[in-house]
Amino acid sequence: MRYLLTEEQKMIVDICRQIVKDRIIPVRAEMDEKGIFPWEIIKEIGKSDLFRLFIPEEYEGMSTGIFEVCLATEELSRGDLSVAASYAASGLGLIPILIAGNEEQKKKYLPQMASGGKLAAFGLTEAEAGSDAGSIRTTASRDGDFYILNGTKQWITNGGEADIYTIFAMTNPEKGVRGASAIIVEKGTDGFEFGKKEDKLGIRASATRELIFTDCRVPKENILGSEGMGFIIAMRTFDQSRPAVGAQAVGVAQAALEEALNYSKVRKQFGAAISSFQAIQHMLADMATNIEAARALVYHAAKVIDSGEKNVTRLSSMSKIFASDMAMKVTTDAIQIFGGYGFMKEYPVEKMMRDAKITQIYEGTNQILRNVVALDMIKRGVL
């Protein structure tokens, strides 16, 4: 189903579909099996100007809003969630620069990423700080014109592949969450190394790595905003990025539905295509209905953000919760429709289910996001 899209938005969708068809689908199974980072595809996405969608025109971008980012992310996710996650994670890494960066920082970093030549990454999570993001232990202590970073970040998407990292570290540990700051760290800085590359259930082609800082000296100019603003920057970043996780979920669910529908029309049992059986029909109908509902919520959240509305945390979180839970259900049902074949790696649906799982976990588990939604509702009412 195609929403009423502008000509430019249709162009974005068409470009993504061509990339999915020509570049992603032929190689996704191998990338998944071997855990190959999709650099070739990322470069193609860059050449197609899709990274420019994150970035305003004055920094060589073509950004018109989060909605366009969601469109691109959804379409790429139909091909492969690893690719879409790498794409969206780069956006996640640069949103803090958009939100809190000064003119100099924007001019320095955004154009490099607009062309797709370089990726960004977002470094918040640590071994002891996941949903409880306030308990990060990485420190950034001031030493003259530098901050000295020490600590280890965990499960960082695009880790090792990205050139630009937005790192959240404690500049004043006594202050708790109010003592956290966001600092840009470039790959290649002395004292900044990459640790273990994770072997994952899903999105296996995406890079998920540890970032290890050992007396890593970063110029003081690299701080985003001012000391102590880190947590606020992180939360405002998530407000904008979560609909794109919802879009990832919608995309992978859509792909699973397409596979299941096509298979149900050719698979014969008891002398008839299984699509003629009501049990299968109802599953397909529910899958399609839930995808449409999730898509509507994701698009709505994106458009509300683009309208300039300030209190978007609740809606943004809802879109991610609903779409990711939906995607887990739809991809599981797709395997069910495939029966035993769905369980086999020869068919793409088992991978889609493995991939979909992460959307319920990253950028805020659905449990912590339900807390966010509930707390916002208790504070501000149902609205």
Added chain:
Amino acid sequence: MIEIKIAVCIKQVPGTTEIKIDPQTNTLIREGIENIINPFDAYAIEEGVRIRERFSSGEVEVIALTMGPPQSREILKEAISVGVDSAILLSDRAFAGADTWATSTTLAKAINKIGDCRLIILGKQTLDGDTGQVGPELAQRLGIPFIGYASSILEINRNKMKVKRLMEDRYETFEINLPAAISVVKDINTPRVPSLRGKMKAKSVEIPVWDAKQLEADEDEVGLSGSYTQVVKIFTPKIKHEIKMIEGSPGEQVEQLYKELKELNVI
């Protein structure tokens, strides 16, 4: 300052999977068939754009050309969406029915009109005509060297290029003076996906149309009247499947088979 001007000659052809021939008239059924860029020409476009990317901005200009009916404008727009700088449509009723010779005549006139094209790139052949003749004929008309089946451009400057080509059993590397024309094979590159900027430019771009008058072409040298050959009939060859079983012991079978093949002059 433009150092190297590159002309890429492309053609609109019917989408490959949907070609049907009307059994009554033996002509292509064109109704409802999607037209596409001749697939080999996509490699020619990409190579033109890649050559430009080897140089600094503004040093190389890539111009796409096609001769065809007004709807051929669509493939020129596609060429622009993947990075070609500008495009020209050669369209006139007088061009209709052209064979490869009349086509190359028309293209040569357009290339001369553009002026100072240092390199002309074509796909190795088209899907519909399949002759592979337009490239060499065009070079002949322009009086410039031609290298067919190029698989890699090793070096290029305004005056010279080093090009590797793919033959059936070997590669050959040539150094040739420019201007020259080449035809490319699909090994040469992987055509890119359109960019958003390219698509937006393609949407708004004005594509000039050059007719016979603007090309200063006499009516009897272009189109059907300028053609030495004419397609009289297109047909799907009937393949006869006759199977004859030879019986007997293996030795007798071999002997009988040898005898029959000998009679058929196969061996």
